[in-house]
Amino acid sequence: MRRFYVFGFLLLMAFDTLAQLSFKLAGNHALPVAADLAWLLRVFGAPWIYGALVGYLGAFFTWMSLLKHAPIGPAFAASHLEVISVMLLSVWLFHEPLTVPRVLGAVAIVAGIVCLGLAESDEAEHATANGAGAGPG
Template sequence: MAGQAKMRPFYLIGFLLLVAFDTAAQIGFKFSATNTSPASFTPEWILSVICEKWSYLSLAGYLGAFVTWMTLLKTAPIGPAFAASHLEVVTVMIICVTWLHEKLTLPQIIGSLLIVGGIILFAVAEAEIEEPIELGTTPDAGTV
């Protein structure tokens, strides 16, 4: 348990960074897509995407997210980590509503609460589990 407690700040900072990079990438995609619309897959359209400054926010976001994700995966369990990375869906939605004035519906609010609730439950579950850090080590007792 001491090992897990020691890793908590690493996971917290890592996941916040991951969500920030993923969110930046998606916002970059949105602005890039809007500024180069309509998408036609012609050489001219591809060139306009390359020349569009928002495309580089997406690229930087993707690279940052990849580096953060691989660093997290060195010790984080893939199942819960992959699920928790979906917090990005909520942060992108919040930015779309506040900055882009997109409409927020009741199912979206309920969906967001389910995601946040699920991630909190993962955090609670982590406190009870001693996960094997290295590959091939014995898993914790009492698993299904």
């Protein structure tokens, strides 16, 4: 089951990262922004807008599959790992600065996921030790 989680969350992160970076690339391609038909044609003429669509659809179906099995707390937190991957790839692709607040934010995200994962595993161990499935009174 652990392999399912690891593969699933890596796939979710990949789809979410594809969607976010594709939107950024499509937006750059469609500049300058204007509320007219020419702008819409630039947006939908950019191949990256379709990468964003594939990313969002892939992320949705991956997320739905993960929710069937994963504990919701750690799963929800881990689903935000794309924030870190997008930040790191944006440094490389878009020459965005990697600042101390961004790095601290990434560390906080990872720390939160680790804490939720540990809490969930402690809870599962406690439930196993006390007889899983035994309800109150």
